[in-house]
Amino acid sequence: MNFNSWQFALFFVVVFACSAPLRRFSTGHRWLLLIASYVFYGSWNWQYLGLILFSTVLDYTIGLRLGASSRPRRLIAISLLLNLGVLAFFKYANFVVETANWSLLAFGAAYQVNPIDVLLPVGISFYTFQSLSYTIDVYRGDLAPRRSLLDYALFVAFFPQLVAGPIVRAAEFFRELDHPRNFTEKQIAYALILIAFGYIKKVVFADSLAMAADPVWNDLASSTPWSVALAVYAFAFQIYFDFSGYTDIAIGIAMLFGFQFPKNFDYPYIATSVQEFWRRWHMTLSRWLRDYLYVSLGGNRKGVPLTYVNLMLTMLLGGLWHGASWNFVIWGALHGSYLIFERLLLNRIPGWQSDILPMRLLRWLLTFHLVCFAWIFFRAPDFSSSMLVLAKLGALASASFDAGSLAALAVALLCFQLAHWIGARWELKQRLGEAALPIHVAATTAALLALIWFAPDYSAPFIYFQF
Amino acid sequence: MIRYLLPRIVLPLLIIVAMEALFRSNFWELFAAPDSHAGTSIRLKQAVAQTPAKIDFVTLGSSRAVYGLDHKRIAAMAGKRGLVHVNLSMPGSHWMSVMTVIDWLRTERPEVSGGIIALSVADLQYVSNGNYELAIVRPFQGLLETSGDASARFELRDPSSYGSISALYQYRGDIQDAVRHPLQRGQAIGWFASFGQHQLFDGPRQQIHTCAIPWDTIAHCAGHIAVTENDQHVVRLCRSLAGNAGHAGDWSGLDARALPPDRQDVLGQRQRELRNVGWPKPPLVILMPITHHWSRELMPKGAREWAHMVLDPLAAEGKIRLLDYSDFFDVDGMTRCDVFWDIYHQNEKGLTELTDALLPEIEAQLYGKP
Numbered sequence: 001m002n003f004n005s006w007q008f009a010l011f012f013v014v015v016f017a018c019s020a021p022l023r024r025f026s027t028g029h030r031w032l033l034l035i036a037s038y039v040f041y042g043s044w045n046w047q048y049l050g051l052i053l054f055s056t057v058l059d060y061t062i063g064l065r066l067g068a069s070s071r072p073r074r075l076i077a078i079s080l081l082l083n084l085g086v087l088a089f090f091k092y093a094n095f096v097v098e099t100a101n102w103s104l105l106a107f108g109a110a111y112q113v114n115p116i117d118v119l120l121p122v123g124i125s126f127y128t129f130q131s132l133s134y135t136i137d138v139y140r141g142d143l144a145p146r147r148s149l150l151d152y153a154l155f156v157a158f159f160p161q162l163v164a165g166p167i168v169r170a171a172e173f174f175r176e177l178d179h180p181r182n183f184t185e186k187q188i189a190y191a192l193i194l195i196a197f198g199y200i201k202k203v204v205f206a207d208s209l210a211m212a213a214d215p216v217w218n219d220l221a222s223s224t225p226w227s228v229a230l231a232v233y234a235f236a237f238q239i240y241f242d243f244s245g246y247t248d249i250a251i252g253i254a255m256l257f258g259f260q261f262p263k264n265f266d267y268p269y270i271a272t273s274v275q276e277f278w279r280r281w282h283m284t285l286s287r288w289l290r291d292y293l294y295v296s297l298g299g300n301r302k303g304v305p306l307t308y309v310n311l312m313l314t315m316l317l318g319g320l321w322h323g324a325s326w327n328f329v330i331w332g333a334l335h336g337s338y339l340i341f342e343r344l345l346l347n348r349i350p351g352w353q354s355d356i357l358p359m360r361l362l363r364w365l366l367t368f369h370l371v372c373f374a375w376i377f378f379r380a381p382d383f384s385s386s387m388l389v390l391a392k393l394g395a396l397a398s399a400s401f402d403a404g405s406l407a408a409l410a411v412a413l414l415c416f417q418l419a420h421w422i423g424a425r426w427e428l429k430q431r432l433g434e435a436a437l438p439i440h441v442a443a444t445t446a447a448l449l450a451l452i453w454f455a456p457d458y459s460a461p462f463i464y465f466q467f
Numbered sequence: 468m469i470r471y472l473l474p475r476i477v478l479p480l481l482i483i484v485a486m487e488a489l490f491r492s493n494f495w496e497l498f499a500a501p502d503s504h505a506g507t508s509i510r511l512k513q514a515v516a517q518t519p520a521k522i523d524f525v526t527l528g529s530s531r532a533v534y535g536l537d538h539k540r541i542a543a544m545a546g547k548r549g550l551v552h553v554n555l556s557m558p559g560s561h562w563m564s565v566m567t568v569i570d571w572l573r574t575e576r577p578e579v580s581g582g583i584i585a586l587s588v589a590d591l592q593y594v595s596n597g598n599y600e601l602a603i604v605r606p607f608q609g610l611l612e613t614s615g616d617a618s619a620r621f622e623l624r625d626p627s628s629y630g631s632i633s634a635l636y637q638y639r640g641d642i643q644d645a646v647r648h649p650l651q652r653g654q655a656i657g658w659f660a661s662f663g664q665h666q667l668f669d670g671p672r673q674q675i676h677t678c679a680i681p682w683d684t685i686a687h688c689a690g691h692i693a694v695t696e697n698d699q700h701v702v703r704l705c706r707s708l709a710g711n712a713g714h715a716g717d718w719s720g721l722d723a724r725a726l727p728p729d730r731q732d733v734l735g736q737r738q739r740e741l742r743n744v745g746w747p748k749p750p751l752v753i754l755m756p757i758t759h760h761w762s763r764e765l766m767p768k769g770a771r772e773w774a775h776m777v778l779d780p781l782a783a784e785g786k787i788r789l790l791d792y793s794d795f796f797d798v799d800g801m802t803r804c805d806v807f808w809d810i811y812h813q814n815e816k817g818l819t820e821l822t823d824a825l826l827p828e829i830e831a832q833l834y835g836k837p
Contacts, residue, residue, distance in 0.1 A: 006623055185471040192475065437474060444479035449486070452635050453642045457627045 001043040002462065003249050004203055011040065016256060024180045024258045030150050033158065033257060040159035041122070048121040051086060052157055058082055059131045060152045063138045063145040072139055079135040087128045090120055095324030122465055123163030125321055129288055131156050134170035136292055143171050151177055158259070160250040164243070164464040166264040166284040176259045183255065189440055190433025194252035196447040197429055201245030202462070203455045205416070209238035210460040212409050217379060220388045225399035228392040230409050235379045236372045237416045240268065242463045243282070248429075262287075267424035269371075269417060272363035273346075274338040277371055289318050308344070312336035327377045327386060334374040483635070490634035491610045499606075499641050501655050504599060506641070507557045508564075508606040512571075514668065515553065521578045523550040524833060527565045528585030530558035531755040534812040536585060537822035538670045544826060548834050554668045556585060557603060561596035564603045566740050571607040573745060581748030581833055587755045588793050589766055591774040594733050601630035605637040673814045677701055678804040685712040685764050688810070701809045705760075708810075712764040719769030723776055730773070737777050742786050751788045751832050752778060756795040756821065758802040758810050788832045795821060 001008045015036040022029040042049050062079045066072050094115045101112045134155070137143035146152045155173045183191075213234035216223045223231070244265040251261045264284050271277035278286045294314040300307040312333070319332020346352055351359065380386040422428070432443050499506045515522070524545060526532060538554035545552035555568055565584055572579050590596065622628040630637035645652050675697045681687035688705035691698070721730060744750050754774065762771065771793055782789040796803045796817065806817030813821065 188472060189475060192472075437478075440475045441478045441482070444475065445482045448479055448483050449635075452483075452633075453639050454646075455626065457625075459626075 001040055002465075003246060004199065004459065004462075007043070011036075011043075012253065019257060025177050027150070030154055030177075034150060034154045037154070037157040037159040037162060041157065041162055044122045045119065048119075051090075051121055051124065052127060053153075055083060055086070055128060055131045056153045056156045057149075059135050059156075060146070060149055062135050063152070064147075066135065066138045067145045076135060076139040079132065083128050083132050087124055090118060090124055092320075092324045093118065126165050126167060127156055127162060129285075129321075130167050130170075133167070133288060133292060137170055143174075146170070146174060158254070160253040160257075160259075161261065164246050164250070164462060165282075166247055166250065166261050167288050168261055168284070172262065173259070180258055181260060183258070186434050187255065190430065191252040191255035193429055193432045193440075193443065194248045194255070196444060198245045198248030198250075198252060200447055200450050201241040201248065203245075203459075204450050206238050206241035206245060207458055207460055208454070208456050209234045209241065209412075211456045211458040213238060214458075214460070217381075220380075220385055220392065223392065224402065225392045225396045226401050228389055229396055230413070232372055232376055232379075232389065232393075233413050234409060236269070236368075236375050237413060239375065239378075239463055240265070242460075246462050246464065267420055269368060269420050270364065270424045271367050271371075272360055273342055273367055274335065274370060275342060277367060278335070278339075285318070285321075289314050289321075293317060308340045311339050315339065322378070326383055327380060330383075330386070331374050331377040334370075334377065338370050338374075487633060487635050488610060490638055491608070491612075493606060495638050495641070496606060498645065498652070498656075499638070500644055500652060503641050503644065504557075504559050504602040505605055505638060507559075508603050511555055511557060512606050515555070515576065518551075518553065520551050522553050522572075522576050523578070523580055524552040525568075525572065525579055525582040526552070526554045526556050526585060527560070527568055527582060528556040528753075528755070529560050529587070529590065530556075530812060531587050531757075532556035532583075532585035532753075533558055533670050534673060534808075534814075535755050535818055535821055536583075536670070536825070537818050538668060540822055540826065541583075541829060542668065544830060545834060550834060552582075554670055556670070559599060560603055561586065561590050561600060562737065562740065563595065563600045567604040567607045569744055569746075579746065581746045581750065583751045583753055583829065583833070584787075585753040585755050587757050587761075588771045588774040588791075589757060589761055591733070591737060591777055592766065592770060594736055598625070598627040598630060599640075601628075601637050602640060605630070605634055608634075672818065673808040673812070675808045676805045676814055676816070677807050677809065680804070682804045683801065685709050685760050688760075697808065704810055708760075708765060712760075715765060715770075716767040717769060718767040718773045721769065721773060721776065734777050738781060741778075741781050742784075744786075748833065749785060749787050751790065751829065753825070754778075754789070754791040754793050756792050756802075756813065756817070758807060759797060759800060760802075760810050762793070763800075790825070790828055790832075792821065792825070795824065 001011060015032070019029060019032055022032060038049055038052075041052060059079055062075050066075050069075055097113045097115050104111055104113075134143070134146075134152070138145050146155075151174065154177075155168075155170055158168075158173070161168060213231040216227050216231035217235070220228065247264040251264070254261045262284055264282060266280040266283065268277050268281035271280050294310055297310040297313060298306055299310060302310075313336075315336030316329060316332045319328045319330070319335070322328045322331070352363070353359075376389050377386050380389055432439065435443075493509075495505075496509045499509055501507075501510055526536065526538060526541065533554075533556045536554075536556075538556075542552045542554070557564065560568075565586070621631045626636075630639065675695075677698075679695070680693065680698055680701050681691050685705050685708055688702060689709040691702050691705075693699040693702040718730075726734060741750070741752070767773075771791075775791070778787065778789050781787045794802075796806050796813075806813055806820060808814040
């Protein structure tokens with residue numbers, strides 16, 4: 001049940017209609033949301049509901065015991081081991097098998113291990129991280145164990161953010177439950193604007209870009225260097241529109257049910273450094289990696305060399321979190337290198353961090369292209385395809401630009417970047433949320449017409465559903 | 468809260484409903500691209516409206532008919548008998564469009580007493596020829612109208628089918644094009660407006676042929692390195708069709724009394740439509756020439772026999788008159804390359820030869836001897 005399917009629209013209307021008469025976060029309301037969340041997840045694969053239940057009961061029990069235990073370290077180790085073990089089995093087992101087979105072949109061994117026939121559970125990376133954050137917080141003493149299994153189960157499975165985030169911390173979620181907000185009318189209008197923006201980002205922009213770029217990515221060998229270059233830029237915006245669109249819908253829907261979730265994107269392509277990019281891109285994952293991995297590794301407390309090692313390890317694991325392939329590892333390694341490069345070299349260049357416009361533009365240009373370069377490894381199906389992309393880009397200088405077929409895409413990409421700047425500068429979504437009735441009506445009508453007229457027939461699945 | 472939200476949800480929906488009504492009332496006709504599917508329909512509709520004389524006969528059909536018949540000579544022959552025969556064939560127009568135009572003529576030009584339906588064996592393979600036809604039929608429909616065949620196509624999972632119930636969707640491709648090329652749109656509208664109705668009724672002509680291209684198989688054609696623009700166009704067509712070549716299946720053993728459900732659907736729908744044309748004179752169905760690529764590689768084996776399984780009973784009942792010219796240009800199993808300008812369409816030479824052969828038939832079957 002994708003957010004952009006009619007089944008989800010029907011599901012949402014039914015759940016919302018059922019929840020409206022219930023007092024917010026009463027036991028009945030919580031049960032309704034939990035059952036709806038399990039129905040939502042079960043619509044993909046009801047058998048994998050067992051995994052969510054396992055993770056829920058395990059971390060709930062460990063959370064309760066952590067408070068009273070004399071051996072909390074052992075309990076947190078069990079939580080880490082079992083949660084990450086399940087994640088590793090479903091997500092990384094075949095990656096290990098493939099790597100082992102490749103190594104065996106490299107050493108001349110004829111023996112090959114059979115891959116495991118297993119389907120990746122949707123959203124496993126998200127809910128595992130979310131659930132783990134709870135036990136770690138309780139272990140660290142930052143959070144009191146939750147007594148109510150219903151609340152905890154809802155925290156793990158709440159449907160708007162279950163399959164692709166944002167990764168909400170237990171403390172944030174329980175605060176919403178314990179102190180229900182009274183959203184103002186304007187905030188509710190903002191939620192609707194978020195949902196409308198989310199759908200347009202996904203259905204109109206992301207899918208149109210996918211339609212333009214996917215044929216190039218699927219046939220790199222016979223694509224021209226310029227079409228490959230544009231496909232790289234197109235993917236940069238496609239993944240942004242796809243993922244931030246999903247997040248907007250998730251946050252908007254959660255608001256309609258009474259939850260205020262943290263921001264996940266903040267116009268990442270206006271960033272003027274890679275460090276800033278990570279403060280604007282998939283912010284809840286960055287925060288998770290920083291608080292539970294980077295800090296646990298020692299962060300920057302153990303000297304400069306170890307800070308760089310910790311940064312690199314965090315980004316490598318962040319890359320691997322996305323998927324079981326060496327390309328994701330390279331993607332993570334590139335971002336780790338960028339961060340180190342910035343700290344070690346760039347920021348020490350006199351005037352580099354100057355606030356004058358040309359320097360800001362230069363920093364933006366460099367950051368944007370470093371990020372796009374890394375996207376090559378994220379998008380390419382395998383390492384050899386990534387190399388093919390690099391070879392094509394290497395031939396760019398001598399290749400001719402086919403304006404007839406590529407100009408429209410190039411102009412569209414420039415417009416997206418411009419819209420990105422304007423959106424960031426004017427906080428359009430916020431302003432629209434606060435606007436008067438005629439503006440709301442005009443914006444909603446424009447959104448509906450955009451969905452009718454400009455949504456392509458081509459519908460790509462949400463990219464982050466595969467993680 | 469509800470009082471705050473309700474107008475914010477209901478008003479946009481009401482505006483969308485109003486816009487749907489506006490588009491159903493053909494408001495967009497003024498701005499539609501003249502050379503698009505909808506635009507061609509609009510131009511034809513306007514051309515018919517500008518024809519003061521009563522219209523006795525029409526020619527309906529696809530681009531095979533547009534390029535394959537000499538509409539001027541047909542009209543002239545009718546004119547000699549004091550009759551008006553107008554060409555309303557359009558590129559992309561297949562059964563859904565043909566039937567919608569017939570419905571439209573019934574109210575707009577009830578005097579039409581007969582006509583030619585010029586399609587090909589290839590058009591009798593499936594119930595639908597694709598949802599793009601929804602854009603062609605829209606201008607021929609009114610505010611509350613959807614043709615039966617069109618509305619039956621609605622499929623919730625397929626946005627391309629939404630045009631069957633919504634005019635906003637039917638003009639989707641046209642609006643996307645207007646946003647992409649706003650300046651060209653204005654120029655094109657002006658340029659086509661200067662054309663006048665006669666050029667439209669007479670149809671285009673192509674002088675070029677395909678003899679420079681390896682013509683024996685789709686694969687050979689697809690592998691050719693073309694130099695001229697038209698040859699490149701043909702090679703691109705071959706490449707787009709190459710994946711289907713040889714995979715069309717086998718219908719040669721079909722038993723009319725025990726047809727599979729999909730065949731039964733096609734047979735039922737086509738026969739029902741042709742029985743209900745409602746012209747005083749039975750329509751003259753012409754199966755237009757196709758190249759051997761279609762008969763050998765792209766259509767199922769036995770597709771021609773299948774077409775006759777659909778049409779022959781109607782001809783026997785007197786509901787249609789049938790002329791099968793599918794292999795008219797074939798010599799020893801190969802279609803002549805000098806009479807086609809691509810693998811769909813005849814050039815002027817082909818048009819002339821076919822019309823030479825057809826005129827006496829049309830005269831006899833449609834107009835009667837003077």
